Amino acid sequence: xxxxxxxxxxxxxxxxxxxxxxxxxxxxxxxxxxxxxxxxxxxxxxxxxxxxxxxxxxxxxxxxxxxxxxxxxxxxxxxxxxxxxxxxxxxxxxxxxxxxxxxxxxxxxxx
Amino acid sequence: xxxxxxxxxxxxxxxxxxxxxxxxxxxxxxxxxxxxxxxxxxxxxxxxxxxxxxxxxxxxxxxxxxxxxxxxxxxxxxxxxxxxxxxxxxxxxxxxxxxxxxxxxxxxxxxxxxxx
Numbered sequence: 001x002x003x004x005x006x007x008x009x010x011x012x013x014x015x016x017x018x019x020x021x022x023x024x025x026x027x028x029x030x031x032x033x034x035x036x037x038x039x040x041x042x043x044x045x046x047x048x049x050x051x052x053x054x055x056x057x058x059x060x061x062x063x064x065x066x067x068x069x070x071x072x073x074x075x076x077x078x079x080x081x082x083x084x085x086x087x088x089x090x091x092x093x094x095x096x097x098x099x100x101x102x103x104x105x106x107x108x109x110x111x
Numbered sequence: 112x113x114x115x116x117x118x119x120x121x122x123x124x125x126x127x128x129x130x131x132x133x134x135x136x137x138x139x140x141x142x143x144x145x146x147x148x149x150x151x152x153x154x155x156x157x158x159x160x161x162x163x164x165x166x167x168x169x170x171x172x173x174x175x176x177x178x179x180x181x182x183x184x185x186x187x188x189x190x191x192x193x194x195x196x197x198x199x200x201x202x203x204x205x206x207x208x209x210x211x212x213x214x215x216x217x218x219x220x221x222x223x224x225x226x227x
Contacts, residue, residue: 034215043115043201043218044154087153096167097142097208099216101153 004088009106018075020105022088025069032091035073037084078109115219117202123225132222134185134202142208143185145177146201154201161208192226199223
């Protein structure tokens with residue numbers, strides 16, 4: 001299974017962009033990168049996913065390097081409500097939908 | 112609408128009790144999941160149902176018994192639990208599951224279970 005490595009914590013100033021890195025150097029060619037976040041004691045919330053092209057939606061942008069060994073989630077204008085644990089997950093191939101969560105990055109947005 | 116609902120929100124039970132957790136979605140999803148999350152740990156998959164059939168059991172003890180009576184509803188029956196089973200139990204659903212499908216999973220808010 002492709003594993004991911006994320007920094008354990010990050011601080012971000014409100015209104016600034018938050019760039020969250022993720023390393024997945026053993027990713028296979030047909031495995032997607034997913035990002036979820038979990039605000040304290042709530043269920044994980046889907047943010048975005050991608051295969052090899054950069055993706056953008058109303059919540060965030062996902063930048064995947066050309067060799068696909070790492071990616072960056074960008075929250076363009078962080079707010080206090082973006083304080084959460086952010087999980088970068090590589091979707092396991094032929095996994096019956098299994099999401100293998102790592103430890104994630106605790107992001108704290110400060111005023 | 113990407114809503115998955117779970118009831119109850121909180122549950123306290125003794126080790127000899129029998130209780131059930133309920134999960135519901137009305138998005139037409141045919142895959143449903145149970146995850147368990149201990150404090151300060153990431154969620155861990157317990158069960159996967161696809162088209163109302165159990166597809167994956169991640170070696171979960173038999174005191175946890177899942178049930179999928181129809182495509183919208185998923186239950187988790189609890190019996191003779193231990194205090195170490197106290198956790199947040201999360202339900203999720205996706206359009207499909209299995210093989211090459213990469214359908215996004217949407218999670219419910221969870222049930223906070225405390226076993227005394």
